[in-house]
Amino acid sequence: MLEKAILKLNSQAQFSINADDINQITWHNGTPPIPNEQILAILPQVKLDMALDNLRAKRNKLLAETDYLALSDNTLSANMSTYRQALRDITNGLTTIEQVNNVIWPTKP
Numbered sequence: 001m002l003e004k005a006i007l008k009l010n011s012q013a014q015f016s017i018n019a020d021d022i023n024q025i026t027w028h029n030g031t032p033p034i035p036n037e038q039i040l041a042i043l044p045q046v047k048l049d050m051a052l053d054n055l056r057a058k059r060n061k062l063l064a065e066t067d068y069l070a071l072s073d074n075t076l077s078a079n080m081s082t083y084r085q086a087l088r089d090i091t092n093g094l095t096t097i098e099q100v101n102n103v104i105w106p107t108k109p
Contacts, residue, residue: 001020001047004046005043006034008045009038009039012031013031015031022036047097052094055091055094055100055103063088083107086106087106090103
């Protein structure tokens with residue numbers, strides 16, 4: 001997770017981390033060191049981003065399972081259309097890990 005935090009702060013950073021220990025970061029090829037405080041400060045956002053990525057992956061899998069119903073030679077039922085829209089909207093307004101963890105998934109018709 002520290003690696004993601006560092007790359008969020010500097011996408012071009014070159015570094016290595018020993019045992020995921022913030023006190024054991026080695027900066028390479030002239031990359032200016034990022035203060036530990038800055039890295040620690042961005043960790044909550046990184047954790048939220050990771051939680052949202054996981055949520056989107058599950059959502060995308062559920063959408064893919066019903067994609068065949070949305071092809072041009074099929075007529076999507078109102079219930080299925082509502083379900084698929086609810087899946088697409090599932091990340092709207094989520095700003096905390098707690099909200100992500102407490103998402104209520106729509107029921108597939």
